[in-house]
Amino acid sequence: MKILGVASIIIFLLSSCKNKSGQEMHSAFLTIDSHIDIPIKLTNDSTYNLEEDNSLLADGSRTDFPRMDKGGLDAAFFIVWTAQHECDSIGIQRANDKAHEIIATIKSRINSSPSFAQLAFSSDDIIKINDSKRHPILIGMENGYPIGKDISQVEHFYNLGIRYLTLCHTKNNDICCSSTDESEDKGLTNFGIEVVHELNRLGIIIDVSHISDSAFYQVIKYSKAPVVATHSNCRALCSHPRNMTDDMIKLLAKNGGIIDINFVDEYLRTPEPNAARDSAVSIIKNKYSNPKISDKEKDELSMEWDAIHTKFPSKHATISDVIDHIDYVVKLVGIDYVGIGSDFDGGGRVAGLNDVSEMGNLTNELLKRGYSEKDIEKIWSGNFMRVFREVENISHEIKN
Numbered sequence: 001m002k003i004l005g006v007a008s009i010i011i012f013l014l015s016s017c018k019n020k021s022g023q024e025m026h027s028a029f030l031t032i033d034s035h036i037d038i039p040i041k042l043t044n045d046s047t048y049n050l051e052e053d054n055s056l057l058a059d060g061s062r063t064d065f066p067r068m069d070k071g072g073l074d075a076a077f078f079i080v081w082t083a084q085h086e087c088d089s090i091g092i093q094r095a096n097d098k099a100h101e102i103i104a105t106i107k108s109r110i111n112s113s114p115s116f117a118q119l120a121f122s123s124d125d126i127i128k129i130n131d132s133k134r135h136p137i138l139i140g141m142e143n144g145y146p147i148g149k150d151i152s153q154v155e156h157f158y159n160l161g162i163r164y165l166t167l168c169h170t171k172n173n174d175i176c177c178s179s180t181d182e183s184e185d186k187g188l189t190n191f192g193i194e195v196v197h198e199l200n201r202l203g204i205i206i207d208v209s210h211i212s213d214s215a216f217y218q219v220i221k222y223s224k225a226p227v228v229a230t231h232s233n234c235r236a237l238c239s240h241p242r243n244m245t246d247d248m249i250k251l252l253a254k255n256g257g258i259i260d261i262n263f264v265d266e267y268l269r270t271p272e273p274n275a276a277r278d279s280a281v282s283i284i285k286n287k288y289s290n291p292k293i294s295d296k297e298k299d300e301l302s303m304e305w306d307a308i309h310t311k312f313p314s315k316h317a318t319i320s321d322v323i324d325h326i327d328y329v330v331k332l333v334g335i336d337y338v339g340i341g342s343d344f345d346g347g348g349r350v351a352g353l354n355d356v357s358e359m360g361n362l363t364n365e366l367l368k369r370g371y372s373e374k375d376i377e378k379i380w381s382g383n384f385m386r387v388f389r390e391v392e393n394i395s396h397e398i399k400n
């Protein structure tokens with residue numbers, strides 16, 4: 001009788017383990033999104049309330065705390081993005097001022113929602129804040145343009161809370177060449193090499209998304225710490241210069257780094273030609289590349305961009321494409337080198353992953369594709385935390 005009792009308990013435990021739903025699993029994981037652009041909205045619209053579910057406003061926003069709760073998204077990097085203009089003192093000063101404004105906005109918004117979230121500055125902070133049932137929010141800087149050629153600015157931004165730096169954006173800057181600039185790819189500048197060393201010393205993660213292929217290879221050569229592509233995809237599946245080749249992904253993994261898969265349609269699936277859509281897209285791109293464009297106009301263009309992709313739904317990538325890119329990385333280099341960087345509020349969204357409230361769908365889809373609970377946990381945070389800790393440890397070693 002007693003033996004039967006133990007046996008039935010074991011059977012019960014095994015079956016309850018086996019029957020753990022995707023939802024249950026998802027809420028148990030620490031989940032991290034390494035790239036969310038909501039600060040663009042926060043800076044331009046002081047009325048936008050992160051504590052409310054804004055989905056009903058139909059304003060195209062994709063991030064707030066109630067929706068993060070609904071989607072089981074725990075932690076996120078909020079991004080300080082500055083557009084690339086001239087690399088002269090006026091342009092750099094303007095970008096530097098803008099970066100300060102965005103950082104101040106992120107801090108004031110997070111600090112005024114203490115029951116929902118807290119700013120995190122280390123891997124330990126992420127765990128502590130998450131354990132307190134609030135969202136750890138970290139700050140990443142997309143584009144090293146505000147640094148100009150002043151190396152002391154790297155530490156200055158570290159002190160303000162920046163924990164990763166995307167070396168450039170869509171155009172070349174004083175640090176390196178961009179994957180989408182039309183001029184010759186010269187990789188990292190000498191100043192860029194200095195920046196890589198300084199980022200290693202301070203414990204700031206180097207983000208290789210957006211940078212040119214040559215710049216990537218040089219970063220790998222000079223960086224003592226593993227690096228992250230915080231929002232990039234596989235070029236083998238979608239031929240875009242912004243995406244990474246197999247060779248780059250292999251080297252990234254060999255160096256211990258990870259590629260966090262991006263939800264931007266254009267980087268997920270090469271659309272079949274459609275003259276009407278292609279011309280509408282190219283008009284928006286032309287307007288966007290105008291250096292004189294205001295933030296308000298950028299917001300409007302981002303809405304237009306969404307509208308175009310709604311108008312041509314058959315061309316839209318879906319959550320299945322996102323999983324295809326994850327799958328591709330896993331088959332190429334293994335489960336330890338992939339993560340999630342949605343690019344929500346910066347162009348990221350696909351059917352099935354329209355905003356942070358739908359993040360749970362990713363876990364369900366990964367389960368359907370045969371991924372184990374342990375594997376999915378690595379994708380959601382295990383891999384990112386390993387890299388972050390390694391970056392922190394290497395900084396510690398350099399400083400001591």
Ligand SMILES: [Zn+2]
Nearest residue numbers: 142209210231
């Ligand atoms: Zn980006």
